Amino acid sequence: MEFDADIVADAAGDDGSLSADEDELFEAEADAGALADSVESARANCATLYEHTNHKGSSLPINTGKSPWIGGPWNDHVSSLKVRPGCVFNAYEHKDFKGNHKGFSGNVPSVGGSWNDKISSYTCTC
Numbered sequence: 001m002e003f004d005a006d007i008v009a010d011a012a013g014d015d016g017s018l019s020a021d022e023d024e025l026f027e028a029e030a031d032a033g034a035l036a037d038s039v040e041s042a043r044a045n046c047a048t049l050y051e052h053t054n055h056k057g058s059s060l061p062i063n064t065g066k067s068p069w070i071g072g073p074w075n076d077h078v079s080s081l082k083v084r085p086g087c088v089f090n091a092y093e094h095k096d097f098k099g100n101h102k103g104f105s106g107n108v109p110s111v112g113g114s115w116n117d118k119i120s121s122y123t124c125t126c
Contacts, residue, residue, distance in 0.1 A: 046065075046087045047061075050079060050081060053079045053109060055082060055109065060074055062122070064087070067121055067122055069121055070119060070122060075120050076118060078118075079116050083108065083124075084126060086126055087105065087126035089123075090102070092122060093120060094120050098121075099120075
């Protein structure tokens with residue numbers, strides 16, 4: 001969050017210090033900015049992938065968007081996932097959105113035998 005230097009200078013006392021009320025205002029604005037950043041981050045997170053069933057092992061947060069290849073250690077290593085309410089994680093068997101396709105939503109403790117360790121690309125929309 002940015003502050004106008006002239007306003008900050010005007011708010012400061014003759015010795016450059018802030019009153020208790022002004023100090024509380026700046027703290028509240030900083031807290032509001034941190035909360036807004038946290039909300040934006042949560043909105044960007046579309047799903048979380050897990051290495052093992054029942055959301056165990058390593059996890060990978062997925063932002064809204066698409067990836068033509070899930071990348072090195074995660075290629076063919078997803079066994080469960082959690083998808084944010086209102087979002088859909090679309091899994092593809094091969095890179096570049098090729099091969100079999102399946103959409104997942106909600107809490108998925110197991111992607112199922114036919115999808116276990118098979119995901120190579122994805123889209124995630126909310």
